[in-house]
Amino acid sequence: MSKPTERDRPDDTTEEGERRVADSEQSPMEWDEPENNRKPSDERENLTTDVEKDDARKIVTGEAQYTADYSRQFPDLAHGTVVRSDVAHGIVTDINTSKAESMDGVYAVVTPWDDAVPNTLYSSSGQSYPEPSPWDMRVLRRHVRFVGDPVAAVAAETGEIADRAARAIEVEYEERDAVFDVERAMEPDAPRLFEDDEVENAQSGAEYERNLESHFEGEIGDVEQAFERDDVHVHETELDTPYQSHCVPEPHTTIAYTDEDDRYTFITATQVPNHTRRQLAHVFDVPIRDIRVDKPRVGAGFGAKQEMAIEPIAFALHLEVDRPVKLEMTRQEEFYALRSRHPMDMTMRSAVTEDGTIVAMDLYARSNAGAYGTHGMTVATNVGTKALPLYPRVPNIRFEGDVVHTNLPMGAAMRGYGAPQGHFAVEAHMDEVARDLGIDPIEFKRQNAIRKGDLDDVSTILKDDDRFARRIRSCGLEECIERGMDAIGWDDVEQPEEDNLHRGVGMAMCAQGSGVAGKELGAAKLMMNEDGSFHLHVGGVDTGTGNDTMFSQVAAEVLGCRPDDIVVKSSDTDITPFDYGSYASSTTYISGTAVKKAAEDAKDRLLYWGSKLLEEPEANLETGNGEVYSEETDASVDLEEIGYEATYGHDEREQIMGDGHHSTDESPPPFGAQFVDVTVDEETGEFELNKLVYAADCGVAINPPLAEGQVEGGQHMSLEYATSGGLEFDDEGNPQTTGFRQYGMPRTTDHPPMETILVETHEPTGPFGAKSIGELPTNGIPPALSNAISDAVGVRMTSLPITATDVKAAIERREA
Amino acid sequence: MHIECTINGNERSFEVSKSDLLLDVLRQNGYTGAKRGCDTGACGMCTVQIDGEPTMSCITPVVKADGATIETVEGLGTQDDLHPVQQAFVDNSALQCGFCIPGMIMRSKALLEENPSPSEAEVREALSDNLCRCTGYKKIVEAVLEASERMGEQTVAADGGYSCRCEDTGLEVDSRGETDR
Numbered sequence: 003m004s005k006p007t008e009r010d011r012p013d014d015t016t017e018e019g020e021r022r023v024a025d026s027e028q029s030p031m032e033w034d035e036p037e038n039n040r041k042p043s044d045e046r047e048n049l050t051t052d053v054e055k056d057d058a059r060k061i062v063t064g065e066a067q068y069t070a071d072y073s074r075q076f077p078d079l080a081h082g083t084v085v086r087s088d089v090a091h092g093i094v095t096d097i098n099t100s101k102a103e104s105m106d107g108v109y110a111v112v113t114p115w116d117d118a119v120p121n122t123l124y125s126s127s128g129q130s131y132p133e134p135s136p137w138d139m140r141v142l143r144r145h146v147r148f149v150g151d152p153v154a155a156v157a158a159e160t161g162e163i164a165d166r167a168a169r170a171i172e173v174e175y176e177e178r179d180a181v182f183d184v185e186r187a188m189e190p191d192a193p194r195l196f197e198d199d200e201v202e203n204a205q206s207g208a209e210y211e212r213n214l215e216s217h218f219e220g221e222i223g224d225v226e227q228a229f230e231r232d233d234v235h236v237h238e239t240e241l242d243t244p245y246q247s248h249c250v251p252e253p254h255t256t257i258a259y260t261d262e263d264d265r266y267t268f269i270t271a272t273q274v275p276n277h278t279r280r281q282l283a284h285v286f287d288v289p290i291r292d293i294r295v296d297k298p299r300v301g302a303g304f305g306a307k308q309e310m311a312i313e314p315i316a317f318a319l320h321l322e323v324d325r326p327v328k329l330e331m332t333r334q335e336e337f338y339a340l341r342s343r344h345p346m347d348m349t350m351r352s353a354v355t356e357d358g359t360i361v362a363m364d365l366y367a368r369s370n371a372g373a374y375g376t377h378g379m380t381v382a383t384n385v386g387t388k389a390l391p392l393y394p395r396v397p398n399i400r401f402e403g404d405v406v407h408t409n410l411p412m413g414a415a416m417r418g419y420g421a422p423q424g425h426f427a428v429e430a431h432m433d434e435v436a437r438d439l440g441i442d443p444i445e446f447k448r449q450n451a452i453r454k455g456d457l458d459d460v461s462t463i464l465k466d467d468d469r470f471a472r473r474i475r476s477c478g479l480e481e482c483i484e485r486g487m488d489a490i491g492w493d494d495v496e497q498p499e500e501d502n503l504h505r506g507v508g509m510a511m512c513a514q515g516s517g518v519a520g521k522e523l524g525a526a527k528l529m530m531n532e533d534g535s536f537h538l539h540v541g542g543v544d545t546g547t548g549n550d551t552m553f554s555q556v557a558a559e560v561l562g563c564r565p566d567d568i569v570v571k572s573s574d575t576d577i578t579p580f581d582y583g584s585y586a587s588s589t590t591y592i593s594g595t596a597v598k599k600a601a602e603d604a605k606d607r608l609l610y611w612g613s614k615l616l617e618e619p620e621a622n623l624e625t626g627n628g629e630v631y632s633e634e635t636d637a638s639v640d641l642e643e644i645g646y647e648a649t650y651g652h653d654e655r656e657q658i659m660g661d662g663h664h665s666t667d668e669s670p671p672p673f674g675a676q677f678v679d680v681t682v683d684e685e686t687g688e689f690e691l692n693k694l695v696y697a698a699d700c701g702v703a704i705n706p707p708l709a710e711g712q713v714e715g716g717q718h719m720s721l722e723y724a725t726s727g728g729l730e731f732d733d734e735g736n737p738q739t740t741g742f743r744q745y746g747m748p749r750t751t752d753h754p755p756m757e758t759i760l761v762e763t764h765e766p767t768g769p770f771g772a773k774s775i776g777e778l779p780t781n782g783i784p785p786a787l788s789n790a791i792s793d794a795v796g797v798r799m800t801s802l803p804i805t806a807t808d809v810k811a812a813i814e815r816r817e818a
Numbered sequence: 819m820h821i822e823c824t825i826n827g828n829e830r831s832f833e834v835s836k837s838d839l840l841l842d843v844l845r846q847n848g849y850t851g852a853k854r855g856c857d858t859g860a861c862g863m864c865t866v867q868i869d870g871e872p873t874m875s876c877i878t879p880v881v882k883a884d885g886a887t888i889e890t891v892e893g894l895g896t897q898d899d900l901h902p903v904q905q906a907f908v909d910n911s912a913l914q915c916g917f918c919i920p921g922m923i924m925r926s927k928a929l930l931e932e933n934p935s936p937s938e939a940e941v942r943e944a945l946s947d948n949l950c951r952c953t954g955y956k957k958i959v960e961a962v963l964e965a966s967e968r969m970g971e972q973t974v975a976a977d978g979g980y981s982c983r984c985e986d987t988g989l990e991v992d993s994r995g996e997t998d999r
Binding site (some may be wrong): 052059066068250299302332333530545546547710713714715718743744 | 850852853857861863890892894897904911915923941946952953956957958
């Protein structure tokens with residue numbers, strides 16, 4: 003296979019390509035990058051090194067404290083349990099709590115009719131204000147819409163008593179017809195989940211009489227006309243994807259109490275402390291200032307904890323019993339009553355000329371939102387806006403979606419946020435198109451793929467203006483593909499000796515964003531201690547990925563000290579500055595930049611004091627090695643001396659501080675290439691993954707081992723999505739998957755060998771050249787595996803998870 | 819009822835009821851290292867050692883601990899003086915959110931006590947009851963293999979000269995390079 007050259011690629015100056023490379027005043031290629039942002043690798047003291055994760059020793063010794071571990075600090079703690087609907091659709095007519103209330107050790111039972119339980123409509127999605135999700139749920143529900151909807155809650159002396167009391171509560175329902183199928187749900191005579199007065203803040207395209215939470219569409223060029231051209235092949239693929247559970251290691255847990263300063267305080271496992279604070283204030287009609295959300299160590303989020311899923315119930319119980327309340331979900335609740343990845347069905351069409359020029363792409367996605375609309379529209383829009391931009395030279399592109407309610411658990415944010423579904427559709431379809439045309443799939447993709455300098459307006463396909471069209475200022479996709487091909491042995495696939503076994507290799511390109519363009523804010527504050535150390539207060543949330551460590555590295559690089567010299571306190575709304583939270587791959591890019599700016603602000607003061615002490619102009623001075631030093635005379639003063647002088651000096655005193663905040667219309671995509679090597683048994687349909695390779699361009703990797711960990715963990719989740727996950731329900735909407743034993747989460751023995759390749763580029767808009775890495779690697783295995791199976795045995799798998807039975811059926815269809 | 823046991827070398831006695839589970843009793847008494855992940859023995863986050871055996875404490879009646887020797891992650895090493903397994907997890911960045919890690923470490927320690935030089939396949943088999951959502955297991959497996967190697971070297975020093983077991987660890991040449999980074 004020959005390496006492509008610039009010459010082989012479609013000419014950018016053709017009429018069709020022109021629009022995509024046109025200069026845009028809003029998105030010029032040039033970026034006014036801060037001088038200190040671009041450092042060659044040998045000059046980075048604290049970046050791109052494997053600085054030990056700041057809580058690693060606490061974690062391995064068991065000293066790391068998660069929310070539930072704080073229980074012992076509250077001797078009078080009440081334990082909460084939620085009573086959940088066991089019917090899929092109905093109106094609660096009566097709740098008999100008398101037996102439960104008379105039990106020893108029961109402090110209180112709350113129902114939707116209690117004063118402590120507000121009847122306010124809200125969205126549980128932890129998004130910016132006003133939430134781009136409908137306000138369609140209440141703390142406890144009189145109108146239940148799925149098996150698992152909370153209808154009452156108990157607080158008791160122990161968890162066991164609370165559970166026993168919950169079982170003694172009798173709930174009566176007036177049952178209603180339920181609907182579990184998205185197609186059926188959209189029919190005019192289908193059971194209706196929401197009446198008009200049951201939703202506020204409805205989203206565009208909502209038609210609740212058809213159970214439509216949202217409809218959207220956008221087009222670039224003229225797709226229909228392109229499909230009618232007589233020189234194109236039209237290809238169509240229908241695909242569908244299932245529910246996927248976050249499987250957060252630490253179940254959702256919160257402790258609600260009122261502290262000695264009369265402040266409503268929540269120790270809570272959340273990715274979005276500031277959004278949670280605002281939403282609690284809204285639901286309970288109390289001032290924002292009276293609520294404090296303190297995020298301790300979090301046992302991972304993956305989007306599940308971008309939800310205010312349980313805090314309101316804990317708050318209601320706390321108000322009722324007037325003592326601290328802990329609410330901790332069971333694993334069963336995590337599976338059936340909380341949040342999941344939205345199931346979707348998609349149709350992907352394209353029009354391609356004989357020589358492999360794509361003239362049109364058309365993607366339709368229908369999302370099953372389940373019973374409520376949290377993140378419904380926004381996840382569905384990301385199906386198209388993350389994967390389609392991989393092909394920026396396609397002149398005609400359309401993307402359309404419907405978000406539909408059914409009486410099943412609600413979908414919500416989950417790592418990848420619609421992009422895994424979209425990549426499955428686009429990257430499996432494009433592979434098939436190439437094979438149909440007799441073109442090598444990798445050659446086909448790399449010829450059409452996005453590259454540095456492109457203007458990505460496809461990501462704005464649903465927006466009215468091109469303000470957020472992304473100029474691609476860094477792109478290592480080509481190198482990702484090349485190095486991934488080498489690592490997987492693309493050119494050298496040996497076939498097994500057995501006639502029934504066939505080996506194949508598949509590739510999928512991947513992209514994501516870095517934060518939400520125009521909709522983020524991160525802030526940070528640094529304070530210097532007299533011994534030369536610093537306290538960094540930052541709103542950005544570390545859910546286990548290592549962001550606190552990354553923050554300390556970024557600050558240390560600016561201040562010229564060691565990461566160890568920086569004490570990071572993150573995410574306590576009483577102490578730390580505002581941050582939108584840890585989601586949308588924003589933390590390194592947005593919050594990390596805020597930290598960098600705060601450090602630069604503090605550095606200015608270091609230089610001022612250095613100048614005083616060294617009696618040299620500030621312009622000569624620089625920080626490094628724990629010192630302020632002169633580049634002219636080599637004279638230096640260490641940070642400790644500056645700290646003491648600034649704090650206790652004779653004529654002038656200050657605490658050296660730095661403030662930083664960051665918001666931007668930019669959201670540069672990280673890029674990646676996922677490779678899968680598979681052997682398929684043609685007789686049984688069974689297949690074995692021989693190896694996974696992921697090559698990722700996240701700009702400058704601030705801490706490579708932590709970045710690799712993101713890639714490996716993302717592939718784990720993607721592997722599950724491709725081969726083993728999914729939730730099952732019976733005919734009445736009762737969950738059949740309520741534990742790890744039923745759910746197919748890959749174990750150590752299920753993982754094929756994995757190789758991670760970090761491809762370094764430099765993103766001028768990111769802190770020290772960094773982009774994001776958290777979500778990108780969840781996007782690749784479903785399409786790459788589908789492509790590998792097609793390579794091996796010539797059948798196209800379009801449903802997830804891909805099972806041996808389905809592969810066998812596809813092979814039989816092929817032979818018939 | 820009253821039970822007595824040894825936890826991390828200390829004799830402890832507890833008033834419990836028969837139906838109490840070991841995990842709850844441990845956590846209520848300050849041993850919060852073991853985590854509550856599923857309550858059904860399906861995720862391994864509550865793994866401790868009872869008389870040397872790795873055990874899911876969330877499905878173990880506390881009465882089974884009566885008279886037993888229990889080891890939890892708190893008994894292994896301190897932040898300044900880590901047990902080799904703990905040290906290997908730190909050095910290999912084999913942790914993210916950390917919620918599964920105490921269980922992983924207790925399982926790994928039990929494995930290495932029984933089989934000081936496991937192959938990669940043996941490590942994967944031994945850890946297959948312990949779920950991790952963050953890491954993709956790769957660095958965890960590498961950490962256990964490295965701990966095996968280091969503990970082998972320690973044994974060499976203490977015993978005065980057995981040959982290093984490096985060849986037996988099943989670590990591939992490529993992955994060893996990454997482990998050493």
